[in-house]
Amino acid sequence: MPPSARPFDPTDLAELGADLSEEERMVQQTVRAFVRDRVLPGIDGWFERGVFPVEVAKELGKIGVLGMHLDGYGCAGLGAVSYGLACLELEAGDSGFRSFVSVQGSLAMFPIWRYGSEEQKQLWLPRMASGEVIGCFGLTEPDAGSDPGSMRTRARRDGSDWVLDGTKMWITNGGIADVAVVWAQTPEGIRGFLVPRGTPGFTTNDVHRKLSLRASVTSELVLDGCRLPEDAALPGVLGLKGPLSCLTEARFGILFGVLGAARSCFQAALEYSKSRLQFGRPIGGFQLTQAKLADMAVELEKDLLLALQLGRLKERGRLTPVQVSVGKLGNVRDALEIARASRTILGANGVTLEYPVIRHAANLESVLTYEGTAEIHQLTIGRALTGLDAFSS
Amino acid sequence: MEVAVCVKQIPGPDSPQEIDPSTGRLVREGQPVIDEADTYGVETALQLVERAGAGSVTVLSMAPGGETSGVRAALAMGADRAMVVSDERLAGSDALGTARVLAAACRRCGAELLVAGTESGDGYSGVVPAQVAELLGWPAVTFVRRIELDGGELRAERQGELGTEVIACPLPAVVTVTAGAVEPRYPSFAGIRSARQKPVEELDLSALGVDPAGVGEAGARQRVVAVRAVEEERGSGEVLEDDGRADERVLRALSEWKVI
Ligand SMILES: Cc1cc2nc3c(=O)[nH]c(=O)nc-3n(C[C@H](O)[C@H](O)[C@H](O)COP(=O)(O)OP(=O)(O)OC[C@H]3O[C@@H](n4cnc5c(N)ncnc54)[C@H](O)[C@@H]3O)c2cc1C
Numbered sequence: 001m002p003p004s005a006r007p008f009d010p011t012d013l014a015e016l017g018a019d020l021s022e023e024e025r026m027v028q029q030t031v032r033a034f035v036r037d038r039v040l041p042g043i044d045g046w047f048e049r050g051v052f053p054v055e056v057a058k059e060l061g062k063i064g065v066l067g068m069h070l071d072g073y074g075c076a077g078l079g080a081v082s083y084g085l086a087c088l089e090l091e092a093g094d095s096g097f098r099s100f101v102s103v104q105g106s107l108a109m110f111p112i113w114r115y116g117s118e119e120q121k122q123l124w125l126p127r128m129a130s131g132e133v134i135g136c137f138g139l140t141e142p143d144a145g146s147d148p149g150s151m152r153t154r155a156r157r158d159g160s161d162w163v164l165d166g167t168k169m170w171i172t173n174g175g176i177a178d179v180a181v182v183w184a185q186t187p188e189g190i191r192g193f194l195v196p197r198g199t200p201g202f203t204t205n206d207v208h209r210k211l212s213l214r215a216s217v218t219s220e221l222v223l224d225g226c227r228l229p230e231d232a233a234l235p236g237v238l239g240l241k242g243p244l245s246c247l248t249e250a251r252f253g254i255l256f257g258v259l260g261a262a263r264s265c266f267q268a269a270l271e272y273s274k275s276r277l278q279f280g281r282p283i284g285g286f287q288l289t290q291a292k293l294a295d296m297a298v299e300l301e302k303d304l305l306l307a308l309q310l311g312r313l314k315e316r317g318r319l320t321p322v323q324v325s326v327g328k329l330g331n332v333r334d335a336l337e338i339a340r341a342s343r344t345i346l347g348a349n350g351v352t353l354e355y356p357v358i359r360h361a362a363n364l365e366s367v368l369t370y371e372g373t374a375e376i377h378q379l380t381i382g383r384a385l386t387g388l389d390a391f392s393s
Numbered sequence: 394m395e396v397a398v399c400v401k402q403i404p405g406p407d408s409p410q411e412i413d414p415s416t417g418r419l420v421r422e423g424q425p426v427i428d429e430a431d432t433y434g435v436e437t438a439l440q441l442v443e444r445a446g447a448g449s450v451t452v453l454s455m456a457p458g459g460e461t462s463g464v465r466a467a468l469a470m471g472a473d474r475a476m477v478v479s480d481e482r483l484a485g486s487d488a489l490g491t492a493r494v495l496a497a498a499c500r501r502c503g504a505e506l507l508v509a510g511t512e513s514g515d516g517y518s519g520v521v522p523a524q525v526a527e528l529l530g531w532p533a534v535t536f537v538r539r540i541e542l543d544g545g546e547l548r549a550e551r552q553g554e555l556g557t558e559v560i561a562c563p564l565p566a567v568v569t570v571t572a573g574a575v576e577p578r579y580p581s582f583a584g585i586r587s588a589r590q591k592p593v594e595e596l597d598l599s600a601l602g603v604d605p606a607g608v609g610e611a612g613a614r615q616r617v618v619a620v621r622a623v624e625e626e627r628g629s630g631e632v633l634e635d636d637g638r639a640d641e642r643v644l645r646a647l648s649e650w651k652v653i
Contacts, residue, residue: 006422007407007408007422007423009407022462022465023585023589025424025462026465026466026469026580026588030582030585033579062579063580063582076583076585078582082582
């Protein structure tokens, strides 16, 4: 039987969806349904009040979203494209939910899965996959952002114990985490430590007054003579490549995720343009509006094509960090532009929480900065292009 | 406890939602999905087997071209296997033709209980499950909100206008469940992965032993002769002057319209 014609989809002009596997489609539909049922009804209020509904997020564990791209230890072991599509659907709800999933799966579970001892994996991963235990990832410090190698957090030996001192800043999930993956300088180089909540000398303070990612917890982690047993350290990695490899994983989810936010904005703008009348006709009938809509639809589809290609490379084990930078830089920047252009189509309504657009636009400002700022990705790509390192003089 | 559950695969939400005026049939474009009405049946069947602690759930679907995308969703939710009946001679079947196929499939899978939705989300005939029951010679309990099994007996609650009716009936039986009777689970990702490996038996009419004369266009004794666009009836609205108690009148109106 010939494949039936596909209905016209303004958010998939080149029919990229047609080439997804049945499994990928089911993953996408499942997360989309979850977002429709559990995220969208509450998101405006959560964003406005600046709260993250932990209980709703934990339900993602039941479905298997948390650490879905990892194998074993209660993880679903799905492919990279499935993981990307799940991020996309979550971020079509809100970047806060996608951030939660990125941090849990790629920044907290991934280092344990990749660099942890068998005991550490058994102890943490199944409970993190189910959502019972929440993790966070502490790399950035007040004075070490784009240059994490300059971190001041130190771990020193005391007998067989480790003692950690330092401050981490801007840590997603920090205040709600049951375990923090903290990166610290040791005499041998940078190492990762698993710091359970409640360990004496370990406290967190949430960042308030954010105007972006309001439905997400961002915190400071304070380590003040925090004593940990020897087996709190991740045995499998030494040096900056440890945390950087986690970031590569998470950035992959982001380059898909932001397309969800962009899609949501575009859909809102498209609908609005057909119903809003000015000068006696729908504003979607004006050429200037159509130019915006057409450009958005084209960018959205190109970015999805890029994301899918990077996903296929990842599934073949061939995705490089530079390629991830290409996707993170390009897709986040485009998503933000789509959000802003959508905002203009909505006029004054575009600045209210009655529509999702300003919320996504505000969220994407954080996404542009975290996981490597746009400039840092430009430098990464620039170095690959020229062979010249422009990160420092 | 062997339970069979009917799953119809219907056009997805992104399909045009139009009727072809020349055939009177729904335009079917793009990937079909599981009828949401059937997700309640699947959830009910899964819960019954889980509570019984033994048994399995078989998905029954009649679909053109061996279509399985909606059936896989039921398997991903946790059903154990599926039987998909596809045959070109089935095109144009009326409700009774469909019921003949589903009854044969149900007999073949050896279920003691057949669960279905009350009506499909695209056809709305609402008679297929009762016809299947008649063909099988089984009792049919329709519009059920709660169901329990007690030995060989089934107890079902039906919500009526005046109260809740509790019905007992012996197995085997056919039950239709209303939307909202249970909360259908999301397919888990582990379920989605394992759905790939679950057995899906694809049968044509001969394999199923169904007489082609009673199904399809040939067997249909009902046909759609015309399709008219929905004519919107709009009465004049009522303007409320808010005297501080307009909310009560709005609430009353909403409950009169049975919106709340
Ligand atoms: C909401 C939110 C959540 C976050 N969650 C986490 C988390 O979970 N874990 C974590 O570890 N961190 C997290 N971060 C921190 C984030 O990764 C950092 O903010 C980011 O790395 C940038 O660091 P910075 O803010 O110190 O900016 P800086 O590094 O000070 O950069 C300021 C500006 O200077 C530019 N710049 C810096 N160096 C160069 C250069 N060499 N050449 C050109 N331009 C340069 C930057 O691109 C930027 O435009 C989060 C941030 C936010 C906003």
